[in-house]
Amino acid sequence: MTIDSHQHFWIYEAEKHAWIDDDMKVIRKNFLPEDLKLVYQANGVGGCVAVQADQTLAETDFLLDLAEKNDFIKGIIGWVDLRASDIDTVLKHYSTFPKLKGFRHVVQGEADHNFMLRPDFLNGIAALEKYNFTYDILIFPHQLGAALELVRRFPNQKFVIDHIAKPYLKDGFYDGWAILMKAIGEHKNVYCKLSGMTTEADYNNWTPEQIEPYMQLVLDAFGANRILFGSDWPVCLVAGNYTKTKELVTNFIAKLSSEEQAAIMGGNAMQFYNL
Template sequence: MRIDTHQHFWKFDPVRYAWIDDSMAVLKKDFLPEDLALLLKANQIDGCIAVQADQSEQETEFLLGLAKKHAFIKGVVGWVDLLHKNIENRLEYFSKFKKLKGIRHIVQAEPAGFMLRNDFQRGISQLKSFGLVYEILIYYNQLEEAVQLVKNHPQQVFVLDHLGKPNIKGEEIISWEKNIRALAALPNVYCKISGVITEADWETWTYEDLVPYFDILFEVFSTKRILFGSDWPVCLNAGSYQEVLQLVEKYISKFSAKEQAAIMGENAVKIYNLKK
């Protein structure tokens, strides 16, 4: 089964999605399951994971509602307030939704030290008992902190989004490589090969720009801990759905059919406990 592990849906609201600025004009409209279904079918993708783009329980319920209506939405990575003193109650409430597979907080927008706050760590510690993955959304300069977070929770499954957002446009790789190696050394963390073209130069990126980052990623995580994600529709800032898919398929063509199948879906089925 081929799974796109990272995409978003929204009914565009300039206040709720304030992160979509004028440089991202292509995103200033609704993106809904009917739009994605055509792309998945055209590219032989069997299903997807819908990921939160707004930090509200309202959005989590919105995505879960879409997943109930559309069988191809195999799972949802939503948001709950991990800092809340009654986090267990909120997780208990959402546990009735079988398609909720993980929780994400937009840590890339938080100050240094956020991931190591006692209240945040307490929230993370509650996820395993509900069978939920935690998805790490950060910039590359937050990776060192993420390493400590993962070390502090060895039984929790973590998924790093977008390779940890290396500065591909600025051709900076040294500090990212050091910390991505440290993170990959921890067996309970996986990584999405997603969001890469939007970290490169949107207008001029090439496949060759991305290869050095892919080389390191596959060396340290191996094909057993990497998941394909399109980051649609955010990817549209820099390229089409097909371009994202094709660059990943081009790179992984060197691997065996079994390894390619793992990257393109089987790893996701295992990690998110998806129904085939």
């Protein structure tokens, strides 16, 4: 089964979704399961992992409600304040929902380069393992050093890098990102999503050839058994459509064995998130 390991739902509100700028206005509207269901039918996708897009407990509950009503939503990645002093109580509550697989914080939006290494945040990460929750790392390349230190500190915690850590594709920056991604890939508790790549390039003029070296580095660093296909729908719509987004990955991995392709397109997500 093809599993999309990374997509979002929202009921659009201008203030809440202020990050959707004028260049992205095509996604200034509601995106809900009934919309995605049609996209998946057209693209042969059997299920997905829905990921938080807003940093509130209400967002986590919103996704849980959608997952309860839609069988194709196989898992959700919610948000909790990992820095909270009552984090254990909060996680204990959420551990009663089978489709809630893990959490994410929008670390890319934090000004502090070392946000993930602050004692209160580390305390929250330490609490995840007890409840078998995963953690999605959403960062920019300048935060990769902190990410490396984080995954090194928690060798038994399951981590996944979102959107290949958002390298500055548009500017062609590669080397610094590549060195740190290789180092992170050496830690077997860390996976990486082949997602969110076209939106880091020029929305209108990106080419598969431009993105391929980055995907190749991720494949070399993590191996076929630790990378996951993700669409980042509906955000991907600002740089193309779902089919183009999926084909960027399927065409790239066509050189691999059928077992490796099946793992990247669904098997790894099922295993990582325990779907």
